[in-house]
Structures are given as C-alpha cells and as structure tokens.
Amino acid sequence: MIALLFILIVALLFVGVINRTKSILGGRQGPGLLQHVRDVNRLFHKGAVISTTTSLIFQLAPTISFVTVVLACCLLPFGGSPALVSFPYDVVAFAYLLALGRTVMILAALDTGSPFEGMGANREAMYGMLAEPAFFVVLGSFAILTGYTSFSEVFAALHIGDGIVSILMSAFAVYVILQIAMVENSRLPVDDPRTHLELTMVHEAMILDHSGFDLALIMVTSSLKFAMFGLVLANFHLPPEMPLAIKIAIALGVNIVFAITVGALESFRARNRMKRNPQFILTLTSVAVLIYFSVLILTNKLVL
C-alpha cells in the first residue's frame, strides 16, 4: 500500500522536476513544478475529437494501458513492506502487463491509418521487443542471487555486499533498469519527447490523434510508469531493516536524482540516430548477461 502511495506522490512531481531541470539548465524561466498536473486536469475536462477512420480499439486502448500500469504498480514493494499483490514469479506478470498496454496502444495507433502513427507504432513494437530480454535476465539473476522470484521477496532479500563483483553487479543492474525505464517511457536516448517533427517521434507519434480525456489518461499513465520505474530503482537502496521514515527519504532522494538525471540528459545530449537504437537496446541485454555472470560468481556457481 505504501508503495502505491509513494508512486502516486512521485508521479505528481516527476515530470515537473524534469521540466524544471530542463528549464534551469536551458536558462529559461520555465513552468512551475505542478504545471503538468494542471495540464492533465484541464485535458480531463475537455471534449475530444476522434478520427473517422478509428474504431472502438482506439478509444479503449488508453484505458487498458492505464489499468495495466496501475496493476503493474500493485506488484511493487517498498523496501521491506510487501506489495499489495505478491505471488511467485510475479516479475513475469509485471513485464507482460506492460506488454499488453504497449500492444493495445500500438493497435490504437494503427487504427488511425496515419503514416506517422504507423511509423511510431512500428518503432515502439520493435524497441519493446528488444528491451524485454534485458529485463528478464536482470530479474532472473536476482532470483538466482536471492532464491526468490517475486518482487517483494527479491527486494526484501536483496543485499548488496561489499566485494568488487557485488558492487559492479549492482552498478550494472541500476544502469540496465535505468535504461529500460528510459525505453519504456520513451525518453532519451531512444526517443525525444521534445521533437516537433513527426518523422523523428516514436511514442509521441503514436498518440497524435488522441485528445481530451484519453490524452489525459495517456499522460497519467506515462507519469505512473516513470514513478513505477523510479520505485524499482529506489528499491535497490532500501534495506528492509531501516526505519520507514529514512526509507521514504532515501526513496524520494533516489527519485529526485533520477528525474534530474533525465532532465540533464535531455538538456545536454541529442537522441540516437533511429538506426542505432536497436543496437543500443540490444547492448542492454549484453550488460544484463554480465549481471548474470556476476551473480553466478557471487553464488559460487561459476568459479574463476
């Protein structure tokens, strides 16, 4: 329950912190921290324009996508306090819920018959497919390390040791999860949310035709997704024996650092060339395999 509350609070602020970082680094006045929330609120109250080409799936998709992300959030623990729902191998359910949301959004994009949205959908499908193995190898490695297979138990038992292998492993893991979060949330370096040219968009191109309530739902979904991955990252740094107040402080700190990192990255670098993206995402899988080998060494299955 505390995890869900945490995600809700972070989701309210996350995009604001990113935008604020970007405006400060860009030397602009910039919008306030809660401008994003006001935007979403306004959209919720607006009417919608839908394309005559579309069918039911176009309107249904944002709802399904929203529900899948909410349910995925329910699987995440907060430090030692277990998740709302937890069962063995729930990491698989987590990944597949996100995949369901992505798939219906792709179908909605193709439903419009727009060339841009077809392009965005194709790219999204491709990147999702390439990012999945990295996620499974990382979580599988944690399963080997801890002997558990659900998020709650894995993070409760995860103890980053002092050895060089252990530190390397956790650094790799944070890197891979961070990059998966960037791919899943359509941020740099694979996608640039600032772009105004449809041909260079990925996620933005997919939702060009959504408006009003549905667009608001999509924005809420993506904020939740950010906070969700932020919580996964925070969980690495939350030993269960710590008092709750300190854990909340650490988790908030991790998420603020995460958001500032995203903002800084988006201020200082350009998006990858589209052709390079598959290569980049596949690299994550190779790093994930390094984590797997580190875990094998840590558990004395592989003796060097």
Add this chain to the structure above:
Amino acid sequence: MRFAFSAVCFACIVIATVTSVSALTVLQTGQLWTASIGSVTYAADSLSAFMVLFINVGVLLAALYGVSYLAADTSQRSATEYLLHGVAFIGLHLSMIGVAISTDLFSLFFSWEAMSVASFLLVLLDARQTRVRYTALRYLIQMHIGALGLLIANAMLFSSMGNSSFASLHQFSQTHPVWTIMLPLGIAFSMKAGIFPLHSWLPDTHAAAPSHVSGLMSGVMIKLGVYGLIRTSLTVWPTMEVGAVLLILGMITALFGIGNAIVQRDMKRLLAYSSVENMGLIVMSVGMALVARVANIPAVEVAAWIAVLLHSVHHMLMKAVLFQAAGNILHATHTRDINLLGGLVHSMPGTVNILILGSLGITALPALSGFASEFPMYISGINAMMTSDLRTSMLGVFSVVTLCLAGGMAIVAFTKAVGIGALGTARSSAAKHAHEAPVSARFPQWIALALSLLIATMPGLLTRMLSGVVYTTYGHAIPADVLSTLDMVGIGQAALIGIIGVVWLLRILATKSKPLATGPTWGCGFTEGDARVQYTATTYADSTAAIAGPLLGIHTSYRPIATADMFPHTRTYSTEEKDVVAHRLLEPIGRSVEAFLRSLAVIQTGNMRAYIMYAFVFIIAIAVLTFTGVL
C-alpha cells in the same frame, strides 16, 4: 452442398462423443482403456486420453466452421470433390485418434500414413489451382520422408526384437546407442511438428489449404508430432541428449518461426509461421522437462510438463480462431495479401473483433489463455536458472530469453496482422467492399475464445483436471505451490478483465457530458491523404528485417538507377519472402534429385520399338544366363 458437410460434421460429433466418453473415464479413473482389433491392440492411458479429447475439440471446431465455410464457397465443385473432402475429413479425425491410442510403432505407422494421406486430400480441395496441387504434392513427399523414418525404426525393432511394441522400443534403447532409434523417430515426428529445419512444408500447406483445414492441421495435427516425441522419448531411456537437442531445436524453431512471421505479407502464411513458433516453444518445454528429469530437478520438470499441456490446448484454440477469422476475410475480400487489406474493421467488425482477440491471445498477453500457458514455461525456465548446475542454469537463461524475445516478436507480427490487415483505411476496393461473414461462420471462434477465457481465469482448475496426464509424464503428483501460483494467475487475469471493465465504464460516465467531434486523421496539415500513405505490411516489417535480414529470406527485385540513365523510364520494385531453408537447402536438393532421376529417364524414349528391344534384350540375357548356369 451445404448438407453434405453437415453430415460430415454430424459424423465427427458422433465419433467425438463416443471416444470422449471413454477418454473422460480414463482421465477420471486413471485406468487403462484397451481394445483389440485382430492382433493389434489399442490402449489409452491418461496422456492418450488427453490427446483424444484434444483432437475431438479441435476437429469439432473445424467441422462447425467447415459447414459455413463450404456453404459460402462460390467455386463450382463436383459432388465427387465434396464427397472426397468429407470422407478425408472423417478419415483425418479417425487416424489422429488412431495415432494417439496406438501401443506399438507399427500400428502407429499405419495411422500416421492414413493421417498424412487424409490431410493431403483435404488440402487438395482447391486442386483446380496449379499452385495448390504443387504445394499438396510437396506436402505429401515431405510427409513420406518423415514416414520413412518411422518405417526404418519399425524395421530396426522388428529385426532385433521381433515386434515393435513400445516395451520393445524401451528394451532396444537399453542395448543400443539412443540415437540409433531416436534419430529416425525424431525426424518422423519433427517433420510433422514443423521443427526447424523440417518446417518448410508448414507455411506453404497452411496457406494453400481451405481455412477450416488449415486451422485443424495447425491446431491439432502437428501436435501429434509432439505427442510422438513425448511418447517415444519417455520410452527410450536415458534421455539427457534427446532432451538437450529438443530444447535447443525448440528455441531455434521458435525464434526462426516468429521472425519469419513478422515479414510475411500473406495472412495465412503469417499464421502458419506463428504455428512454427509455438511448436518450437512446446518442443522447447518438452526438452526442458526431459533434461530436468535426468538432472533430477522436479520443480523445473513439472512446470515444463504443465506448460506443454496448457500451451498445446491454448494454441489449438487460438489457431482455430485466427485461421477461421482469416478464412472469413479471405471469403469477403478474395485476397490473403495484407498489403491489399485494411479498413476491415468498418466493413466486417464482427470478424475483426475476433481477429483482435485472437491476436492478443496468441501473443500470450494477459487476459486470454496464452499468458496462463506461457507462465509455467517461465516457471520452469527461471527455476532452471536457479539450479546449482551451471549447464542447466545456462539452458534456463536461454529458454527465458527465447520466451520473452519470441513474445516481443509475436507482438510485432500480430500488431502487423491486425493493425495493417484489419485496421486503418482499406487499401483495395476488395477490402473496401468486403461483407461481414454470417453469424454461423463466427460462432465457432466465439466458442474457442470462451474456452480460452475459461483457461485464462482458471488455469489451476484445468491443471488439476489434467493431473493424471502430468502423472503419466512426470511420475509424481503436482506440487501444491505450482497449483496455487497458477490459481493466482487465474485470479489476476480475472481481476485484470474486471478492472478494465470498471475503468471503461467510469470513462464512459466521465466523458458522456463532454462534446465529441469527429474529423479526419491528423495528417500534418495534409488532409487529402488516401490509403496509400499508410504504413504497409512490408514497411512495418522493415525494421526487423534490417536486423535479422539474412535469416528471413527477403528477396528484393529492383534495378537501381544507373549514373548513365538520362531519362526516367518505368521501373518496378518488389519484394518477396521465401523461406530460407526451403529456398537455400530443400529446393537445390530437390532439383539435383530431379536432375538425377531425369538422367535415369534416358532409357524411357517413348518409342515403342525401343521398348520391344528392351524386352528382347532381356529375354536374350535370361537365356544366356540360364545357358551359362549363372541363374
């Protein structure tokens, strides 16, 4: 001719009822059912009984659809053609049951042959098309190469054991290296199951066959190949190598199949390649179970066996749904080319809704049975990763990566089939003027989808019902924690569907009072766009093809503009997807065999005088040989 196939359907219902009663008794009591015809004994243990039920459900779905499919068929056919088709359909049903209840390799060979011939005749329904005749013939030849493997295995058993029962097979494997008998058997069963590199008949045949038959072949018949693999590899012992080979071949098959599915433009070929993928996943699980059995890791083994059973049922249901929906589209538009479809959601919404649900199901996304059936695969894969043995752990990593990569690729393939094929704007006048299929042609798919939903929400219940089957393969009862995890998956999926429903209702309530306008799709200021601006099936697959190009056999015919070309003239650009194995391996072999046979045909001059001379020379030779005392 509608009446004719109704009679066939009725006959299948009778056969199914009779056999299902016995099969259910076997499943319930766990006692062996036996019957003898002459000296041949047929018997059904729980695994066979499961297969019989499985076959019956698949055949009934196909038969129900067949009635309306053939009724809507506009081609002129003679009564003989229909009669042959009907008899072959019943023959296929009976022969598949025969395969499942055979107790020795020889009667299995008999039913196997009957199955191949019956399915060959079913594919030939459109035999007036040259392409169909050619494909069917190729199918028959490839099936006989497979059958040759069974024949060789039979001969080996007969010559050293005196009979070909499964007990003899077990004894034979104790005294000989395991591959002496498993290689021919493996080739025979893998050929039917469509395991790489023996899969190439599958896409061609499924595309050429009428849709009710392709659904039946893809959903049910090829599973008998897996049944054969399970039955024989459990009889032969030890099976570590067999398991490892099946595991690795399964992974290759899965990735190869789904990679090719992405680039297909033909709707039914896409579905057929997805069958190749799913057979790969099932065989991968069989291999995982066998490896785990020898390595004695029960947690991996039991999950893998459950996965084999659940995924077989899931795939049978989904392929019935998808091939039948594709059949409705084919009837309405007369094309299978995804690039000529699109926009069907407005002209035939009923069929497209079925297609969307089927696609979400086959990609193993939560809410339909696919997730429940792939979940045990993940359980076995992750458990294998967690074992202390390094080799098994790595096989576990490979299987998990294969699973999630294949899942992601399936999403690309099926968003293409649905998104390009059925959504958007119509790309041809045929697609624009498509008419909805009658309710009777959509009814069987809804039955299959309902069954799939049942499995999705209650995988634990189905697994408990099949515990006898798992017992025949696994040898122990299913551990309670696996069952409770599956129960959780079922509850979770029911909750997912329920919550989506509730949120959707809330959304309707919230937006009811808001103004809703309609307009054209956003075109970046360009409002005169027509259907041709849309993404096509080829472009949608292009990004995948760019990564895995050489494996997917895409052939481009285009002559680039040369520097000397002063004036423009007509040029064409076209791509064609060919199966790499068929194109690079089988076709050259076929050509060289044909060339060899042609060189032998030199003596066939077609000249009567030459043949008379052959007879004369033969008589002289006999006379000389007799005279010299050689004969």
